[in-house]
Amino acid sequence: MFAAVGFADGGAIDPAQEAWYKKYKSQQNAPxxxxxxxxxxxEPDLSEGFVDLxxxxxxxxxxxxxxxCKYEVKDGALVGTVTPGSNSTYLSTDKTDFKDFVFTCEMKWEVDGNSGVMFRAQTKPGxxxxxxxxPQAxxxxxxxxxxxxxxIYGQSCGGYFYPVWLKEHKQARAALDREGWNRLTISAQGNVIKTWVNGVPVAHWVDDGTYSEGFFxxxxxxxxxxIVHWRGIRVKEL
Structure with a gap:
């Protein structure tokens, strides 16, 4: 069960994030x-009840x-590589009806590049x-x-649902290991979505019901x- 709801203390923007706040505060989804x-x-217990994806x-x-963009398997890891000129690409689960779950994976960068994990994702003609x-973690x-x-970013649907720009997010912003593997965990229960990076709590977003199921x-x-590597891609459906 989730703990008591925590509210930001007056919504204090971290001074180090002021420029990003000015850039994104008017975006469609900006809270x-x-x-x-x-x-x-x-972070949820990741030891039992999971299946490998x-x-x-x-x-x-x-x-x-x-x-x-190219995806392949190397040394037991899934590796994604940018194809210059390509649109953003999403290696997606064939199962498209994930609802409530705890998802976890590990990621590291061989060559720096923007990435993330879509969840409850959908498709439309483009x-x-x-x-x-x-939504994307x-x-x-x-x-x-x-x-x-x-x-949490609203991919192709209006931008950031949950930017990490508050003073209270200082520990979360420092959680990434920039040289090694990083564990991303996503919990979705009803309309409440939470994330963790390397065990550090990050996002707490409440959906309005728009994204109730979909694929990863x-x-x-x-x-x-x-070039991004993934391993340990697992899910426990709730």
Missing amino acids: KPDEMLLNTDP FNGEDLMGWTPKGGT KNGETVFG EMEGISGDRYWNGG GLQIHKGAKG
Whole structure:
């Protein structure tokens, strides 16, 4: 069960995040800082009841959507590589009706690049084929000065549902290991979504019911470069 709801203390924007706040505060999905909830829960127990979504050998059970970035299996890990000129690409589970769950995986970067994990994702027709849209647990990479890993982005549906810009998010912004593996955990129970990065609580977002079920998708963002590794991709349906 979730712990008591935690509210941000007056929605205090961290001074180090002021420029990002000014950039995103008018975005369609941007929350009011003083209305943001805090994730104060410990990371869920990941030891029992999980099934593997990736077999460590091939891409069985997964299909790329949205672009032509490359996915392959190397040394038991799933590796995604940017294809210059491609749209963002999402290696997506063939199962499309995940509802309530705890999802976890480990990620690391061989070459820096924006990434993340779509959940309860959906598709719609786009200008150049199929468009993946819905909530994404952001894993933005190992450089830059934003540090919103574990935040929740509305991919192709209006931008950040949960930016990691408050003073209370300082520990969350420091959670990423920029050289090694990083564990991302997502809990979805009803309309309450929470995330953790390396066991550190990050997001607490309450959906309005729009995204109640869908598929998981591993993002390789469009760009000039980027190589991301995944392993330990598991889910426990609730």
